[in-house]
Amino acid sequence: MIILGEDSQRTQGKDAQSMNITAGKAVAESVRTTLGPKGMDKMLVDSSGGVVVTNDGVTILKEMDIDHPAANMIVEVSETQEDEVGDGTTTAVVIAGELLDQAEELIDQDVHATTIAQGFRQAAEKAKEVLEDNAIDVSAEDRETLVKIASTAMTGKGAESAKDLLAELVVDAVLAVQDEDSIDTDNVSVEKVVGGSIDNSELIEGVVVDKERVDENMPYMVEDANVAVIDGALEVRETEIDAEVNVTDPDQLQQFLDREEKELKEMVDKLVDKDVDVVFVGDGIDDMAQHYLAKAGIIAARRVKDSDLKRIARSTGGKVVGSVDDLDEGDIGFAGSVAQKDIGGDERLFVEDVEDAKSVTLVLRGGTEHVVDEVERAVEDALGVVRTTLEDGKVLPGGGAPETELSLQLRDFAGSVGGREQLAIEAFADALDVVPRTLAENAGLDPIDSLVDLRQKHDSGQFAAGLDAYSGEVIDMEEEGVVEPLRVKTQAIESATEAAVMILRIDDVIAAGDLKGGGSDDGDDEDMPPGGGMGGMGGGMGGMGGMGGAM
Known part of the structure; x- marks a missing residue:
């Protein structure tokens, strides 16, 4: 019985697992050379010719045009890492790719994917325990460590x-x-x-606003400035409904214009009455209002971004209000200096010398x-x-030290776990070696010698022993000041494990319609390998092939 449409594609069993694992490994491999202090950069060229040169893992993966759904699961690992911690994106992706590589070997030995998933989860939990037990406490007063x-x-x-x-x-x-x-x-x-x-x-210590004064006759600088932040506009209010004004003689038109001018002057007078020296406006400022503001010696900027308005208010101790009418004495902020300065050929407004800079x-x-x-x-x-x-108040040594320690401790832990799960835990331990191994490779060192030296030091109880990529020596990373937050490592292990487990548990890929992939341009997919329609690894991981010589 045929239940799928003509264009649907289906890949099952080991073919599906193999296809997804290959896609995940390809993503990890694409960023592996960027890991560590001696990692190389990638040049990414988009379809319009825009160029990005970076070795930031999440940036590389976002810029690459990846179509394969399993590959995108690995990309999500880097995005989660970036959102949660801000660093360690390459580490997380490389570990995920290595977990898939190790899992593929176990699958070839007829270890069931569910068993591997269970073992990986147990290993990840144990890994987080070990890291938390060995983390170093840091306080906000320890400025030297924060700088390191x-x-x-x-x-x-x-x-x-x-x-x-x-x-x-x-x-x-x-x-x-x-x-x-x-x-x-x-x-x-x-x-x-x-x-x-x-x-x-x-x-x-304050806010730099990418705006200029709206009128050349306004002062360039005001000291001890009272600052108003208005989300609305300094313009004559428009009616809520469509309306027509019929003018039958010139006097009526003049009265109408005089009325508008009076309303704008009243707005500016309210600011003058409240001793406002600087006003930042989220919307427009009428030309006549600009004239009156300049006459009153008030600096004004218009169409300021919402985010900048909030920063100005937070920095000066003021509040963002909807209109001039809503402005009270308590809403006005204070800055020691507001000035328009030239920086790199651009004129910008600097709000500085604030009492308690909560926005910088x-x-x-x-x-x-x-x-x-x-x-x-x-x-x-x-x-x-x-x-x-x-x-969090906790850090770990860098240089591959935590991964080496985990690799050793997880091998010991595997022996205490019965059943086939211990094979998966051992595979997890082997996968973590990818970090110190890659650090060594990227530094031009012998990865085997470096791993042996690291393990020797960790066997003797030196948790902080890590690889110095510059000298090639194994040194105490804590003493050297090479440290990173505990959460960078725990989040990387957690995200990588979850992504790997999710990919391993997929044994059937059903694509509704012909997905973009590495097939021929004329749409004839007869010669494609099983599952080729799911992003077509043969075509350079779907859209990745479009990066040309970038990788």
Whole structure:
């Protein structure tokens, strides 16, 4: 009995598992060379010729045009890691790919996928326990460790040449916006400026708004400024319904215009009465209102983004109001200085010298647009890890130390587990070796020698022993200051395990219609291998083939 449509494609059993595992491994392999302080970059060219040069795992995977559904599950691992922690995206994807590789060997030995999934879950739980037991406590007062964490997150990325300066700026920024119960890094605005060097980057304790004064006659700078933040417009209100005004003689038209002008002047007078020196408006400002504002010596900016309005209010201690009529004394913020300055050839408004900067701006500089973009990605990662460290208060040594320790402890744990699950736990332990092995490979070292040295140190009880990619030596990573948040590792293991288990449990792929893939251009799929329609690995992982020579 045929129950599927003519265009439907179905792949079952080991063919389906093999196809999905191959897709997952291909995704992991595409970012593996970017891992670690000596990881290489990728150049990604889109269909319109836009170029991105980066070694940030999640950015690479987002830019790649991936069609295969199983491959997209691995991409989701990197996105979850980015959202939860802000760093460790490549690690999570590489572990997921290696888990699939190890699982494929077990499937070939007739170990059932459900058994492998059960073993992987047990191993992941045990791994998280081991990491939590060995984590190092850090407090908000331990500024030196926070700077080292930010520096570690930026190592091997485009910002490495100035990572010491940027790490200091990142820590200052996160500590500035920290509330009693939470840290929202959205309150750290990042402004990119092409021109100068990365060393010229700075932290503004306040807000930099990418706007200019609306009128040239307004002052360039106001000190000790009262700041109003209005979400609406400084314009004559329009009627809620469509209306016509019939004018029968010139006097009526003049009266109508005079009335509008009077209304706009009253708006500005209300701001003057409340001693407002600067007004940021979310919508438009009428030309006549601009004239009166300039006459009153008030700096005004229009069409300011909602996010910037909130940052200005938070930074100055004011509130965002809907209109001038809603403005009360308590809604007005204060800034020691509001000025229009030239930065990298662009004029921007700087709101600085605020009493308690709960919203700050990182101004990132660089010689070219590609450099500034990559510095921004590195800084975003660093902001994430510093925030996570302050929230959790626990860190782990880097350099492949946690993975090596887990690999050894999970092998011991496997012996205490009965049944075939112990094979899966041993496979999980082997999979974790991919991190120190890849770090060594990317640094041009012998991966076997490096793994042997690491295991020897960990066998003797040195949990913090990790691989120094620069010297090739196994050293104490905690002493060296190479540390990262506990949650980077636990989240990576959790996400990678869940994705691998989900892919392994699929034994039937039913595609309704002909999915895009590696088939021939004329749509004739007769020569395709089983499951070729599901993204067609032969065609370069579906859309990945479109990246041309990028990989």
